Amino acid sequence: MDEFASLQQSIERLIRIKCSNYKEDYIKRRILSRMRLTNTADFEAYHKYLLANPQEHDLLRNALTINVTKFFRDPEVFEVIRREILPDLARRKNAIRIWCAGCSTGEEPYSLAILAHELMALHQNVTITIHATDIDTGVLQKAMAGIYDRKTLENVDERRLRKHFIAHEDGTFEVRPHLKNLVKFREHDLMSGVPISRYLDAVTCRNVTIYFTEKQKNDLTHLFHSALAVDGYYVIGKTEYLAREVEHLFVPYNAVQKVLRKAA
Template sequence: MTTTKDDGFSLLKRFIEQTLRIQCSNYKEDYIKRRLLSRMRSTSTTTYEEYLKYLHEHPPELENLRNALTINVTEFFRDADVYDLIRKEVLPALFRGRKTIRIWCAGCSTGEEPYSLAMILSDLMAADKTLSGQIFATDIDEVVLKKAKDGIYPEKSMGKLTDTQIHRHFTKLPDGNYQVKPHLQELIRFRPHDLMSGQPVSRFLDMISCRNVTIYFTEKQKDELARTFHSALVPGGIYVMGKTEYLGREVEGLFSPINSIQKIYTKKD
């Protein structure tokens, strides 16, 4: 039977924070423990102390642990109906009030989400040369952030993209992978950022997309993040959440729903 001790848990958390640069306090404790137990089973260790010793003796396990903790599950145009609304209603409405818009994609993982937004933005800019935009894409994990910045994806990642989108926005490499073309990369600034810092990546933002990130946060952390987003948005700015996420009671008054099913909100002043 697996046994765990809080002493070992504290030591292991400290090691993770120092070695992997992942702030365990940003996640619910139960979530951290579940992820650790999955790796402990895989490595046949039964206590946190044993697993910590295993990490010291088997450095390749560090990457397995990183992947288990960060769960970078993402894809291009994940939840297509959300992106349809962004394409047909949200961004055109923002552009009616101004010629340039600024978007923050928070918790961008390996980059599929900001590149999806960049494809929509690029198409709108191609149709009207007077329009322009900038996307700030951030993540606390600098390993996945580098992958996002490189913009190279396997063929299986192209499944939700049309042939037109692939031809327009990607270059097929000799090894069969696909690389994002420069015109998309130029729209995005990738930066490391800790969502729990209390500081937004920028101010006067027109839209913030933070999808499927806060499901791992405590209620207090979710509320603090909602306040940070509210302060960073311009009046009438847009906040897009993941479909399974929600605004806590203490902060729901900060935003009005544009589409409550797709979890798209506008900032209340």
């Protein structure tokens, strides 16, 4: 067995990330970035460093599960959710459930919570629950704390900022309790093949699958299809797509903003 394969085995055992689900070039790039920061010369040296330094486990996990996001990333997508998807669901049911998969540090589920809070103010008989999941417990802790810097909030206007956030003296902003109460965070591995629930009304999984193999992307498409109710919505990243093998599972709703609906 070569040293890179041996290192991957240790990553899967220690960090619980299945390397074979990611493109090999991506895994190597992220490990090389940690090698530069730890001054290790090759995969063998980094492997020894990883085994000898438990604190490196979390640092490598963070490197492999890149978490770059902000509130209302791709604002046009959220406009479709605000103007079309949520009102449509509110017309059809009183209890709406949304799964934000790969939620990272919480910016996306809290963005959805802002829209949900605004809709529930107009439809007081409607309740919305947002299930937000990620494999990385470190980012989930940050998400539950709900504290963000101003740059992350650049797409949040002043009215929403005052209404939904508490300004701290250090320049950060904390999500108010009325939004936190709408979001249920939990650890979940998308590679498990098990959805967090069934008969969900919408799933968002944006900018997550771009690092996965084609097989894993297709498996995830089946997973989300099984999790959604009839006519449920599936929102993917602007650069993502469904492979030909699974595109029959969904029909385009808004092709430009990459919003799909579960096929009958």
